[in-house]
Amino acid sequence: MACSKPKENDEEPILNEAKKFFSPLPDTFQSQDNPITKQKVELGKMLFFERRLSVNNMVSCATCHAIxxxxxxxxxxxxxxxxxxxxxxxxxxNAAEQFVQHWIGNRKDVEDQAFKSLTGRAAFGNPSEEEVVNKLKKIPQYVELFKKAFPNERDPLTAENIAKAIGAFERVLITPSRFDKFLKGDKKALTEQEKKGLKTFIEVGCVVCHNGVLVGGNTYQKFGIFEPYWKYTKSDSIDEGRYVVTKKDEDKYVFKVPSLRNVVMTPPYFHDGSVESLEQAIWIMGKVQLGKDLTKEQINDIINFLKTLTGEIPEEAIKPPILPP
Amino acid sequence: MACSKPKENDEEPILNEAKKFFSPLPDTFQSQDNPITKQKVELGKMLFFERRLSVNNMVSCATCHAIxxxxxxxxxxxxxxxxxxxxxxxxxxNAAEQFVQHWIGNRKDVEDQAFKSLTGRAAFGNPSEEEVVNKLKKIPQYVELFKKAFPNERDPLTAENIAKAIGAFERVLITPSRFDKFLKGDKKALTEQEKKGLKTFIEVGCVVCHNGVLVGGNTYQKFGIFEPYWKYTKSDSIDEGRYVVTKKDEDKYVFKVPSLRNVVMTPPYFHDGSVESLEQAIWIMGKVQLGKDLTKEQINDIINFLKTLTGEIPEEAIKPPILPP
Structure with a gap:
C-alpha cells in the first residue's frame, strides 16, 4: 500500500536502521573526575610526546601511538x-570513550592507563612515581605548566596530575568521519556502495559487538566463539585475555571488543597484531565469531563501510609539540 | 688615531670578526649525485617516518631523530x-652539510648513512636490502610515489632510491637562526649580551674547531687533547672513536667535531650522551680541549651565544606525514 511506504526523499531505511545501533561522536569525551581545560590539554599533549617520562628517556606515549x-x-x-x-x-x-582501557580491560579509564604506565615495566619502567616526578621537576618549563594546568594545588607536579593531563589530551582526540555526518542525517555522506557495506555489516552480525559511538569499545567478548582464534590467526602464543586479570574460567580468551573507528588506518589487527590484512581479519572474524564463511563480496562490502570510519585527526594533534630541552 | 677607527654605525668589529669564521646557512644543501626535487623530498619525508623500513616495524629514522x-x-x-x-x-x-656523517665519520653523506641503516643491526636490522624493498613494494602508494620521484627508471623502488629520497628530505632540513641574520649584516639580530658571548666563544678558542656554516661539522678532532675525556664525562665505556674504523693510533679518541646549530635544544651531549647539562658540557670542553678552566661568566657568555643558533624548523618538517596503512 502506497500509504505505508515512506517517501524516498524523507527517509532512508538504512539510515534509520543504522541509528538503532550507532551514535555520532561528541565534541569531547567528558570526565567528571578530570574536567577538560585548555591548559591541561596543552600540557597533556607535551607529556604524551615526552620520552623523559620513561626510565631511560627512550619512549613516550607517542612511541606506541604515533601520529x-x-x-x-x-x-x-x-x-x-x-x-x-x-x-x-x-x-x-577516540579511545577515551571506551568502557575500559587495554585489550583485557585492566585499566579503568585513560587516566588510570596513563598513571599505571609510569611505573609499568613494559611501558615507562620507572622504579617509582617519585623518580619520574623528580625528573620533571628539574625542567622549569614543566613546573610552570603544571602550576597553570592545576591552579590552587600546592604541589601540582604529581604522578596523578601527569596522568590527568595526558588523559585530558586523549579526551579531545576525536576523529569525526563521514559516518558521523551520515548518522546526523546527511544521507549523501555515504556512497551507495558504502551504504551496501553498512547493510552487510549489520546483516551478517558484526554489529552485535561493534556498535555504539565507537563501533565497538563498549563490551567484552570471547575471541573465538565458534572456533579457537589461534587456529586462524596463527598466533605465536595463546593469550588468555581477561582470564589473566580475573582467573575466572568464563573470562578465558575474553577481550575488550575493539572500536572500529579508523580501523583501515591501523593495521596490524587483533590483540597480538597477528594479522596484517584487513580482508583476512574480517574473514577470520566471520569464522570464529559468527561461524560464517564470509564471501569476498561480503568482505569487500564491509571494508567499504569501514572506510567511512576514517576520520580527521584534530588540527592540534597532527603536529607534535617542541619540548623543552 | 681617529682616522684608523671605523665609524660605529658602519661597521661592527665583532661582526667582521665573526665573518672570518662563520657563514650563514644556504637554502638547501645541494648534492650533485642526488639532485633535490619536490617529489623526492615528499617521499623522503614519508620514508623518514616509516617504521616499516625496520625489520620489526618498530623504528624509523624519526625514532632517534624526533621532531x-x-x-x-x-x-x-x-x-x-x-x-x-x-x-x-x-x-x-642541517646535518647534510657535514663533511662526513656519524660521530666517527663512517658514513660519507646522508644518502650513505640512510642506505647503510637499512641493513645495520643497530639501525633497521633488515637481513638484506631485498627484504625491505619487497616489503615496501607491497604498499601500492609507495610504488606510485617512487615512480614519481624517480621517473625514467625501470625499477625505481630500490634501496639506493630509498636512501636518495631520505637524503633529499634531509637536505632541506635547514634551520636559519638569528645568527644567520647577524652574519648577513643585521647587526641588531643579536643582543649586546649575545655579541659578548660570541666574542668569548672566539677568544677562548671554541672557534678553532666550531666554525664554518654549521659552527662545527667540518673536521675531525681528538676528544681529550689536554686530558682524557672520560675523566670528566664519567663515560661508562671508553669509545675509541675513528680508531674503530681506521685502526690507526693517531685516530684514537678522534670524533667528528659536532655542529653546534640548535645545540641548546639537543641534550644530552657528547658522542655517548654522557653529559646532560650544557653548562657542564662547555666546562668539560674547556678542560679537555683547551686546557682552560672556564669561569661561570665565560660559560654563561658562551651559552648566550649558542642560544642564537637555535633556528626555525621548516614548516613542512614540523608535522609528520600520515602514512599509508
Missing part, C-alpha cells in the same frame, strides 16, 4: 622502555 | 630495531 600511524603503531607488539608490550598498541584516537 | 626534540633524542643512546645504537643520536637538522 603517522593514526596514533597507533605498525608493529604487532611495540617495545616499551624495558621490554616488549604484551599486546598490540591500539590507536588512542 | 619534538629538534630531530634528536633525549636518550643518551637510543634503541634501534634490534639493539642499542652505539652512540648518541645527533640532530639531523
Amino acid at each position: 603517522e600511524y593514526y596514533y597507533s603503531s605498525p608493529a604487532p607488539k611495540q617495545m616499551g622502555a624495558l621490554e616488549l608490550q604484551p599486546r598490540n598498541a591500539q590507536t588512542v584516537l | 619534538e626534540y629538534y630531530y634528536s633524542s633525549p636518550a643518551p643512546k637510543q634503541m634501534g630495531a634490534l639493539e642499542l645504537q652505539p652512540r648518541n643520536a645527533q640532530t639531523v637538522l
